[in-house]
Amino acid sequence: MGLHRLDLTLPQPLHGTAASRAIERAAAGALPSHTLMRRAGVAVARLAMALAPHARCIWIACGPGNNGGDGFEAALELHRLGRPVAVSFNGDAARLPPDAADAGQRLRQAGVPLAAQAPAQFDLAIDALLGLGATRPPEGPLLAHLRRMHAGTAPVLSVDLPSGLDADTGQFAAELGAAGAAARHCLSLLTVKPGLFTAKGRDLAGEVWFDDLGIDPSSTPPDAFLSGRPAPAARPHDSHKGSFGDVAVIGGAPGMTGAALLAATSALHAGAGRVFVGLLEADAPALASEYALMLRAPGTLPLDRLTVVCGCGAGTALGDLLPTAIDQAAALVLDADGLNALAADRRLHDALRARAATGRPTVLTPHPLEAARLLGTDTPAVQDDRLGAARRLADAFRCTVVLKGSGSVIASPDSTPRINPTGNARLATGGTGDVLAGMVGAALASGLAAADAAAHAVWWHGAVADGWPAGRPFSATQLAREAGRGLVQR
Numbered sequence: 427m428g429l430h431r432l433d434l435t436l437p438q439p440l441h442g443t444a445a446s447r448a449i450e451r452a453a454a455g456a457l458p459s460h461t462l463m464r465r466a467g468v469a470v471a472r473l474a475m476a477l478a479p480h481a482r483c484i485w486i487a488c489g490p491g492n493n494g495g496d497g498f499e500a501a502l503e504l505h506r507l508g509r510p511v512a513v514s515f516n517g518d519a520a521r522l523p524p525d526a527a528d529a530g531q532r533l534r535q536a537g538v539p540l541a542a543q544a545p546a547q548f549d550l551a552i553d554a555l556l557g558l559g560a561t562r563p564p565e566g567p568l569l570a571h572l573r574r575m576h577a578g579t580a581p582v583l584s585v586d587l588p589s590g591l592d593a594d595t596g597q598f599a600a601e602l603g604a605a606g607a608a609a610r611h612c613l614s615l616l617t618v619k620p621g622l623f624t625a626k627g628r629d630l631a632g633e634v635w636f637d638d639l640g641i642d643p644s645s646t647p648p649d650a651f652l653s654g655r656p657a658p659a660a661r662p663h664d665s666h667k668g669s670f671g672d673v674a675v676i677g678g679a680p681g682m683t684g685a686a687l688l689a690a691t692s693a694l695h696a697g698a699g700r701v702f703v704g705l706l707e708a709d710a711p712a713l714a715s716e717y718a719l720m721l722r723a724p725g726t727l728p729l730d731r732l733t734v735v736c737g738c739g740a741g742t743a744l745g746d747l748l749p750t751a752i753d754q755a756a757a758l759v760l761d762a763d764g765l766n767a768l769a770a771d772r773r774l775h776d777a778l779r780a781r782a783a784t785g786r787p788t789v790l791t792p793h794p795l796e797a798a799r800l801l802g803t804d805t806p807a808v809q810d811d812r813l814g815a816a817r818r819l820a821d822a823f824r825c826t827v828v829l830k831g832s833g834s835v836i837a838s839p840d841s842t843p844r845i846n847p848t849g850n851a852r853l854a855t856g857g858t859g860d861v862l863a864g865m866v867g868a869a870l871a872s873g874l875a876a877a878d879a880a881a882h883a884v885w886w887h888g889a890v891a892d893g894w895p896a897g898r899p900f901s902a903t904q905l906a907r908e909a910g911r912g913l914v915q916r
């Protein structure tokens with residue numbers, strides 16, 4: 427498909443650096459020289475004109491490799507169409523790769539000067555400094571140009587990747603300072619890169635566009651998928667409360683009952699047939715707001731018939747309940763203090779693997795710190811490679827893992843991970859993770875397989891936050907009551 431804005435409701439294969447280079451090599455070998463770069467330049471120019479049709483100056487910042495070559499080709503096309511361009515080049519002209527050298531030469535022949543500096547004023551900045559080949563954080567003039575774009579008000583269009591962003595991980599090591607008001611766009615070329623959708627990727631890329639340059643990438647396996655919108659769960663008219671499964675939430679130690687109640691409330695609203703709450707605080711106050719929740723002593727719950735959501739607000743009070751839940755639960759979601767208890771006791775690791783061998787589904791929902799504890803590392807190491815961390819956890823525990831945060835990663839053993847595109851910083855507030863755990867529980871209880879239940883819940887959890895009306899106060903409590911957006915009534 428040609429140039430288009432990426433439709434985030436559709437699943438999308440994501441190819442990292444090595445896969446993208448393999449696809450490029452195969453395609454370039456079958457095409458006349460310079461074809462891919464010329465197609466890339468035309469696509470960038472078309473998008474630039476659509477984004478800033480009345481620009482009086484389009485700044486095209488070109489770097490030392492083929493990403494800069496894409497910038498040269500875009501400048502040529504814009505110049506040919508009579509658009510005012512100012513091209514900067516920071517690199518060694520003698521060491522440009524062949525495609526980029528050819529484009530640079532034709533640009534000079536067309537009478538377009540190459541400066542080292544940015545223009546004094548511009549209405550659109552095209553970032554063609556670094557793409558897949560960024561091997562170290564930008565510095566010197568490249569960093570100065572990026573900071574200028576980042577702090578400004580003119581829209582920024584990144585070619586292939588925001589320069590310096592790691593295509594595989596979304597890691598970005600340079601310090602750009604506070605962002606200005608500029609709208610951001612990124613045109614991913616040939617393949618869509620996973621790093622655009624997790625860690626620092628979302629903030630730096632902004633709106634993601636894609637042009638496959640006429641090449642079909644399907645012969646090379648993707649490194650991940652972007653989750654598409656899951657089909658809403660249908661509820662036939664001829665249903666009863668037993669049709670959608672029973673969820674039990676175990677958690678809520680003294681002072682933290684709210685977390686368990688949030689998970690239970692969201693499980694209820696997300697469509698579970700019945701929701702039990704096994705609070706660890708014995709004398710919890712009566713539940714004022716959700717009368718449909720059924721309070722039970724945690725030790726009395728028939729775990730082998732329940733989808734158990736274990737750990738929300740549990741503190742250190744789970745005791746034997748955790749090994750029992752791992753051993754018995756029909757389906758299991760481990761969150762928060764359930765994960766911390768797991769991290770602290772290697773016998774539970776074995777128990778979780780033994781559980782996997784029985785075929786009963788399990789989903790772990792760590793945030794990056796919880797994931798770090800489980801992996802015996804620190805949060806920055808997890809964030810440096812979110813896909814890798816989620817995959818390692820899924821393989822180690824033989825179950826589905828949701829690594830939460832910007833671009834939540836859903837990984838299952840021996841399968842390609844998914845990155846979730848929904849959600850926003852509204853969710854960065856206390857209790858939203860408890861709500862997610864309840865939603866995963868409801869999805870599992872409805873009979874979805876673990877990976878699909880996790881993807882379904884994470885997608886709709888984020889979608890509710892994305893669709894939140896401007897001006898309406900947002901809280902985890904409100905979110906829990908909107909958790910049923912992914913349901914349709916027949």
Ligand SMILES: NC(=O)C1=CN([C@@H]2O[C@H](COP(=O)(O)OP(=O)(O)OC[C@H]3O[C@@H](n4cnc5c(N)ncnc54)[C@H](O)[C@@H]3O)[C@@H](O)[C@H]2O)[C@@H](O)CC1
Nearest residue numbers: 450463491492493556557558559560561562563564586616
């Ligand atoms: N491989 C593909 O998929 C295609 C590539 N194209 C473009 O080519 C790009 C990849 O080109 P390259 O492999 O030449 O890589 P880049 O253009 O990203 O740059 C690599 C060059 O930058 C230098 N470099 C790396 N980090 C630096 C830093 N921090 N400061 C200064 N210099 C640094 C490297 O030593 C190398 O000389 C893609 O991102 C895309 O824009 C397109 O033309 C078409 C298809």
Ligand SMILES: Nc1ncnc2c1ncn2[C@@H]1O[C@H](COP(=O)(O)OP(=O)(O)O)[C@@H](O)[C@H]1O
Nearest residue numbers: 793830831849850851853854856857858859860
């Ligand atoms: N910037 C963001 N973009 C998308 N999702 C986010 C963002 N910030 C937080 N979230 C989501 O919000 C939830 C927060 O969960 P968690 O960190 O466990 O919080 P808590 O323990 O307070 O409930 C996760 O689902 C996470 O993915």
Ligand SMILES: [K+]
Nearest residue numbers: 553556587589
């Ligand atoms: K770039």
